[in-house]
Amino acid sequence: MKETIILPKRSWLRIDFREMLQYKDLFYFLALRDVKVRYKQTAIGILWAFFVPIISMVIFTVFFGNLAQIDSSGAPYPIFVYVGLVFWLFFSQALSSASGSLVSDQEMIKKIYFPRLILPSSTVIVAFIDFLIASSILCAMMFYYQFVPKPISLFLIPILILITYFTSLGMGLFLSAVNVKYRDVRYIIPFFIQMLLFLTPVIYPAKIAGEKYQWILNLNPMSGVIENARAIIIGNTPINLESLAMSIGISILLFIVGLFYFRKTEQKFADVV
Amino acid sequence: MSKPVILAENISKQYQLGEMEPYVALRDVIAKSLNPKKWFTNKESHRETFWALKDINFSIEKGEVIGLIGSNGAGKSTLLKVLSRITSPTTGKITLRGRVASLLEVGTGFHPELTGRENVFLNGAVLGMTKREISKKFDEIVEFAEVEKFLDTPVKRYSSGMRVRLAFAVAAHLEPEILLVDEVLAVGDTQFQKKCLGKMDEVTKEDGRTIIFVSHNMGAIQSLCKSCVVLNQGKIVTIADTDKAVQEYLRLTNSQESGTGPFDTKIKNFTIEQIRLSQMQYSKPLITELLVTNNTDKELNNIRVGIQIFNSQLARIMTVTAKIDAIPKGKHKLEISAEDTNLPPGNYSISLGLGLLDTGIFYRPQLLFFEMQPTSVIDPFIVSRRDVLGSCPPTDYKITQLS
Incomplete structure (x- = not known):
């Protein structure tokens, strides 16, 4: 028979994986809920998932590609910026929904026990689904511009996705826990994401910083993700293993810090939220 | 003798009154950290605290149905929250043997935009059921809730009664070894309440499930529970047979000069x-x-x-x-x-x-x-018959010799 012992303090390291497994269906249903509810009572429904990246791409192409003439390493600017956008939107959407997840489901937190980690991690799934939808347009664009991805992409793309997942989840875990206590987070997030867009090579190439300062840009794990995504998909630039390694390292670090803070504050969520 | 299913040792729960404010603005924290004078004063120590629970000890055997009674603010809900791991105790240790499910509210996690069908699965999962368990009991749940016709209608179009029925139906089909129930029967119409009480009664008798049941409805307490824990101001007043405990509870409320x-x-x-x-x-x-x-x-x-x-x-x-x-x-x-x-x-x-x-x-x-x-x-x-519950007229009798 299962024995549970409740003590005043829990060790943050002892994540009960068996319990997480027991609640895997909750994870599934919460993600399903978010997917289903997301476009309920909207006139065009799921089409929003196509519109947002396409419209962003068009605007960026007009202003940064055509008017500002930003260097796109020889590739057509639309596909150049779109590769960046697909990963960027995945990241920013995952981050903002994960950060708000605990507060928006506070009634559940106050009334029932379940491993709290499930809430922010399931919201990231929704962002991932939008990412898949946006990627389908990318495939169409690759077909149109006749880009053939390198075979290595089959191996590297999942890694890039995982980096994005863990970066946004790590930051999301941290911010969602902070948000429980300090509702300021809600106002900071949109601003923070907007700032981060300019610190990430979405609209410009990664080499813009120059070799000397490239490492500063690489501190942002999304930088390495987008740079290498372009290298794989467009193929005009070489794969940058250095920035990839840094992205992996920093995303793991962010995830551990986020998880640590989350676990540390988790027991007080119901009292504070 | 087997080990108790629930063993609570020295449970206390302290709340800082400051924590109960809606939220703290980051601005204040930053302002404080920018003011060097305040660096060395510890704000926490000035906070008022109070003990929602103090030195709670009890043990419950398998198959027992225990009532938890006390006036408002006695700590009943806090105790349930601690037992169900929603919040952690400040001191003490609790050992639970078996799968725990808590029902502090009916319909936790219901989403108004989702259909009845979708909500049954979501709510079931929130309560700790697996997808397979829910699928297996789905028809039974729907029948119990009497909402067959509206299964594919969003719950926001439901009447409040229908929503409660559906939510309770899900909860009633939980199969944990330990069930913690807060005053959830206060909602819904009387007829449905009776049905729920019946279901709970049936479930405990058949499967030997352990239940802790909070209610202000002494009728429900008396029909379901053999013994009760009486709480007052965070402390256990007595643990006794239901009849005795209810008397004690009434005595406590009585002393609060409500007249x-x-x-x-x-x-x-x-x-x-x-x-x-x-x-x-x-x-x-x-x-x-x-x-x-x-x-x-x-x-x-x-x-x-x-x-x-x-x-x-x-x-x-x-x-x-x-x-x-x-x-x-x-x-x-x-x-x-x-x-x-x-x-x-x-x-x-x-x-x-x-x-x-x-x-x-x-x-x-x-x-x-x-x-x-x-x-x-x-x-x-x-x-000698204190359990006489209606009027009891004095009687007289006459005996007549007939032959």
Whole structure:
């Protein structure tokens, strides 16, 4: 028979994986809920998932590609910026929904026990689904511009996705826990994401910083993700293993810090939220 | 002897009053950290704290159904929250043997935009069921909730009654070894409440499930629980058989002098100062004393007084009414005497209502608790039977020799 012992303090390291497994269906249903509810009572429904990246791409192409003439390493600017956008939107959407997840489901937190980690991690799934939808347009664009991805992409793309997942989840875990206590987070997030867009090579190439300062840009794990995504998909630039390694390292670090803070504050969520 | 299913050792829960504020603005924290003078003063230590639970110890065996009773703020919900791991205790240790499910609210996690079907799965998962378990019981749940026709309608179009029925149906089909239930039966219509109570009763008897049940409904407590834990101000007052515990609970509530007013009525300047019972003895008239002040500019006519009497299970067993022809200006004592109430010794409570012709001008439920005393010359048979729950008229008999 299962024995549970409740003590005043829990060790943050002892994540009960068996319990997480027991609640895997909750994870599934919460993600399903978010997917289903997301476009309920909207006139065009799921089409929003196509519109947002396409419209962003068009605007960026007009202003940064055509008017500002930003260097796109020889590739057509639309596909150049779109590769960046697909990963960027995945990241920013995952981050903002994960950060708000605990507060928006506070009634559940106050009334029932379940491993709290499930809430922010399931919201990231929704962002991932939008990412898949946006990627389908990318495939169409690759077909149109006749880009053939390198075979290595089959191996590297999942890694890039995982980096994005863990970066946004790590930051999301941290911010969602902070948000429980300090509702300021809600106002900071949109601003923070907007700032981060300019610190990430979405609209410009990664080499813009120059070799000397490239490492500063690489501190942002999304930088390495987008740079290498372009290298794989467009193929005009070489794969940058250095920035990839840094992205992996920093995303793991962010995830551990986020998880640590989350676990540390988790027991007080119901009292504070 | 087997180990207890729930073992609570020295459970205490402290809240910092500051924490109960809605939220702290980051701005304040930053402002504080920018002010060097405040670096060394510890704000936390100035916070007021209070113990929602203090030194709670108990153990519960497998298959027991335990009631948790106490007045508002006694710590019942906090204890359930600690037991169900929603919040952690400040001190102490709890050992739970078996799968735990808690039901602090019906329909936790219901999403208004989703259909009834989708919500059954979501809510089931929130309560800790797996997808397979829910699928297996799906038809049973829907039948229990009586919402077959509306399964594919978003829950936001449901009536509140339908929503509660569906939510409770999901909860009623949980199969944990330990079930913690807060006052969830307070919602829904009486008929459905009865159905739920029946279901809970059935479930415990069949499977030997352990249940902790919080309620203010003494009737429900008495029909479900063998024994009860009585809480008051975060401490355990007693753990006893249900009947004894309910008496204790009523005694506790009783000592909170709820009969002293003044109470305002809907008529301006007409107040009830006090309500008191005198002569609470078996087989003597029960006398209710009302102190009323009429500061209106005229005398009040045709005032109706209704006194509802409840037994220790909070079931209404008697109504005493009186029509007062006139209450002149000024302060008055009104004595209403009810003959032949025949209430046997025990604990009772009353609700008071006043009306002017057909309009109600005052109503207060459970205004006063009292205990009927045995008369000195009482039939010892009645004293020994304190569980008599209705009136118990004194009897006489005659024996006649026929041949």
